[in-house]
Amino acid sequence: MSSSKALFKAFKESNIQLAGHGKRNVKVLKEAFHQVDGDLESDIYGSGKIIEDFQNKMAAFLGKESAVFFPSGTMAQQIALRIWCDRKNVKKVAYHPLCHLEIHEADGLKELHHIETVLLADKTRVITLEDVMNMEENIACLLLELPQREIGGQLPDFETLVEISKYCREKRIQLHLDGARLLEILPYYQKSAAEVCGLFDSVYISVYKGIGGIAGAVLAGDNDFTQESMVWKQRYGGNLISLYPYIISADTYFDQRVDKMDQYYRDAKDLANRFNSCHAVTTIPAVPVSNMFHVHFDASKEEMEHILKEIMETSNVGISGYVRETSDHSCNFEVSLGDQYESITEDQLNSVFDMLNERMKKIKN
Amino acid sequence: MSSSKALFKAFKESNIQLAGHGKRNVKVLKEAFHQVDGDLESDIYGSGKIIEDFQNKMAAFLGKESAVFFPSGTMAQQIALRIWCDRKNVKKVAYHPLCHLEIHEADGLKELHHIETVLLADKTRVITLEDVMNMEENIACLLLELPQREIGGQLPDFETLVEISKYCREKRIQLHLDGARLLEILPYYQKSAAEVCGLFDSVYISVYKGIGGIAGAVLAGDNDFTQESMVWKQRYGGNLISLYPYIISADTYFDQRVDKMDQYYRDAKDLANRFNSCHAVTTIPAVPVSNMFHVHFDASKEEMEHILKEIMETSNVGISGYVRETSDHSCNFEVSLGDQYESITEDQLNSVFDMLNERMKKIKN
Numbered sequence: 001m002s003s004s005k006a007l008f009k010a011f012k013e014s015n016i017q018l019a020g021h022g023k024r025n026v027k028v029l030k031e032a033f034h035q036v037d038g039d040l041e042s043d044i045y046g047s048g049k050i051i052e053d054f055q056n057k058m059a060a061f062l063g064k065e066s067a068v069f070f071p072s073g074t075m076a077q078q079i080a081l082r083i084w085c086d087r088k089n090v091k092k093v094a095y096h097p098l099c100h101l102e103i104h105e106a107d108g109l110k111e112l113h114h115i116e117t118v119l120l121a122d123k124t125r126v127i128t129l130e131d132v133m134n135m136e137e138n139i140a141c142l143l144l145e146l147p148q149r150e151i152g153g154q155l156p157d158f159e160t161l162v163e164i165s166k167y168c169r170e171k172r173i174q175l176h177l178d179g180a181r182l183l184e185i186l187p188y189y190q191k192s193a194a195e196v197c198g199l200f201d202s203v204y205i206s207v208y209k210g211i212g213g214i215a216g217a218v219l220a221g222d223n224d225f226t227q228e229s230m231v232w233k234q235r236y237g238g239n240l241i242s243l244y245p246y247i248i249s250a251d252t253y254f255d256q257r258v259d260k261m262d263q264y265y266r267d268a269k270d271l272a273n274r275f276n277s278c279h280a281v282t283t284i285p286a287v288p289v290s291n292m293f294h295v296h297f298d299a300s301k302e303e304m305e306h307i308l309k310e311i312m313e314t315s316n317v318g319i320s321g322y323v324r325e326t327s328d329h330s331c332n333f334e335v336s337l338g339d340q341y342e343s344i345t346e347d348q349l350n351s352v353f354d355m356l357n358e359r360m361k362k363i364k365n
Numbered sequence: 366m367s368s369s370k371a372l373f374k375a376f377k378e379s380n381i382q383l384a385g386h387g388k389r390n391v392k393v394l395k396e397a398f399h400q401v402d403g404d405l406e407s408d409i410y411g412s413g414k415i416i417e418d419f420q421n422k423m424a425a426f427l428g429k430e431s432a433v434f435f436p437s438g439t440m441a442q443q444i445a446l447r448i449w450c451d452r453k454n455v456k457k458v459a460y461h462p463l464c465h466l467e468i469h470e471a472d473g474l475k476e477l478h479h480i481e482t483v484l485l486a487d488k489t490r491v492i493t494l495e496d497v498m499n500m501e502e503n504i505a506c507l508l509l510e511l512p513q514r515e516i517g518g519q520l521p522d523f524e525t526l527v528e529i530s531k532y533c534r535e536k537r538i539q540l541h542l543d544g545a546r547l548l549e550i551l552p553y554y555q556k557s558a559a560e561v562c563g564l565f566d567s568v569y570i571s572v573y574k575g576i577g578g579i580a581g582a583v584l585a586g587d588n589d590f591t592q593e594s595m596v597w598k599q600r601y602g603g604n605l606i607s608l609y610p611y612i613i614s615a616d617t618y619f620d621q622r623v624d625k626m627d628q629y630y631r632d633a634k635d636l637a638n639r640f641n642s643c644h645a646v647t648t649i650p651a652v653p654v655s656n657m658f659h660v661h662f663d664a665s666k667e668e669m670e671h672i673l674k675e676i677m678e679t680s681n682v683g684i685s686g687y688v689r690e691t692s693d694h695s696c697n698f699e700v701s702l703g704d705q706y707e708s709i710t711e712d713q714l715n716s717v718f719d720m721l722n723e724r725m726k727k728i729k730n
Binding site (some may be wrong): 036038040214325 | 392395438443573603
């Protein structure tokens with residue numbers, strides 16, 4: 001077995017994991033539906049109580065006129081950008097070089113909509129006000145991702161967001177929020193979702209990241225915008241006859257977890273601190289600003305696969321199922337804190353990180 | 366209450382319905398998952414045992430190299446046509462004027478792909494070999510829908526299909542099957558799914574029509590074709606992190622119903638015969654060739670709303686929740702037979718159709 005497969009196996013077989021809410025298995029669905037009456041009628045092609053109630057609840061939570069449930073964020077965000085491009089009759093948008101649309105969607109935005117993209121900032125940092133002020137003005141929409149996932153979940157400070165928002169409104173550039181992990185950043189900003197979303201013209205949130213649903217996304221904005229998004233949802237084949245498997249689970253886990261984001265944030269800071277206390281281990285950001293961060297090892301991918309596997313087998317605590325090589329021949333992995341962390345005892349954590357520190361000290365640099 | 370609302374209410378409150386498998390409620394999901402182990406792992410972005418096993422099963426059933434599970438037929442079919450257009454570098458496809466892509470998808474094919482459509486036949490009949498031979502040759506793909514749903518589920522005879530397929534292969538025009546209701550026509554053709562699909566280059570089937578799943582579709586063809594379709598599925602935002610709620614229900618109800626299509630077909634013929642025995646009532650087709658047909662009343666929409674409501678309230682048997690006005694001021698509705706019909710007693714049926722016949726005789730023409 002390759003060392004990467006052995007690592008994955010050891011992670012999967014561990015009793016409990018540092019990150020996440022637990023395994024993505026059928027139990028997630030069954031538990032969400034356990035208390036739901038079998039006679040409850042399905043939503044039908046975007047109509048019906050199940051979908052309308054949840055959309056209204058999300059609109060109120062996000063402080064927007066209305067919201068639409070989508071099967072995926074990929075679909076929702078491409079559609080948002082297309083609408084803003086059509087409104088301004090400019091087929092150009094701006095976002096971070098590591099934006100989901102740029103690197104994870106097989107170029108859907110370009111292939112389906114022929115929208116040109118302008119990349120702001122460099123790959124190692126978040127977009128600043130200066131980046132925005134220096135960008136060409138003939139842009140239909142600027143997308144900001146909060147937190148910026150691919151760089152460990154970094155955030156601009158809230159004042160910067162306010163200033164970017166003000167600038168975009170002056171320049172009549174629409175501002176879209178990739179808020180896949182919006183709930184997860186509210187404890188750091190000490191703002192409500194509506195206060196953050198108030199800076200943006202349109203907002204997407206995921207229901208299966210911190211919320212821990214099965215799949216799906218919510219797109220919110222003015223009524224005109226969401227109405228138009230529903231036409232595109234039909235064009236994409238996203239207006240399924242029944243979306244309730246995703247909606248009911250999203251609603252259930254939203255209620256269960258919306259008030260736990262504070263705890264995930266505190267746990268992320270605690271866990272990052274433990275990693276940073278180990279030799280040759282650092283996190284990005286050094287102090288998390290959400291429930292997530294990246295862990296960097298000053299060691300080769302293969303060395304770390306070996307080390308992490310051993311620690312997981314000894315401790316029965318899952319650290320990661322993979323590490324990915326970085327350009328400087330070190331390696332990293334991503335952590336997003338969830339329900340599981342609080343179930344791990346202080347003794348278990350101390351033991352895991354004592355082992356990690358000891359093993360890292362022995363690596364030749 | 367308007368007469369159309371009163372009709373809908375009476376239908377919903379009826380104990381049992383002539384058509385369908387029963388109510389589209391949460392029980393459909395709960396029953397499919399009742400026996401499923403909670404520890405079963407989710408599919409992840411198109412990978413994993415749940416999705417791969419079902420795709421392999423469907424590929425074998427359809428007699429194709431491989432199959433891909435999609436959230437919707439809308440998405441699957443647009444993608445199929447796009448692939449064939451790209452292969453031939455011709456942005457033009459041909460299909461029936463009442464094709465799903467032409468009338469039910471908010472012009473997704475045109476808006477997302479700028480594909481031109483050539484409409485064959487007229488709205489009242491199926492596409493013939495002559496239509497195909499007379500069409501311009503610079504077409505990337507011809508789509509045939511079997512049965513042609515919007516005209517009551519009509520079918521060409523199998524020989525015609527064989528000839529159309531042969532012609533298209535000679536002319537290097539790809540042939541795509543809209544087989545939303547493919548299973549439902551096999552008893553009439555007395556062919557296996559693979560025998561029908563063998564005439565086509567690509568095939569889509571729905572998992573929530575006769576099969577009675579929750580939502581979703583399968584697209585099948587050669588490996589090259591399905592591989593490319595997966596790239597487009599990602600572009601569309603259809604490659605969800607978890608599709609298992611749809612896949613497990615599709616698989617469950619496929620197994621339950623694949624061998625019941627014969628019965629639905631026989632029941633459809635029986636039910637159509639009962640309608641045709643009533644004064645001023647006809648079905649299209651006169652003798653069904655699948656589990657479906659349309660019922661036409663030589664009476665106004667409002668008259669029929671009144672009559673059907675009364676019969677349903679008296680008999681407690683649901684006939685239809687709507688009638689739609691036709692251009693000649695008569696009206697119709699659609700029937701698709703499913704599990705429910707066999708639970709209705711002969712006495713109940715006789716009583717319903719005696720009432721209908723009596724009421725129809727009293728209408729002034």
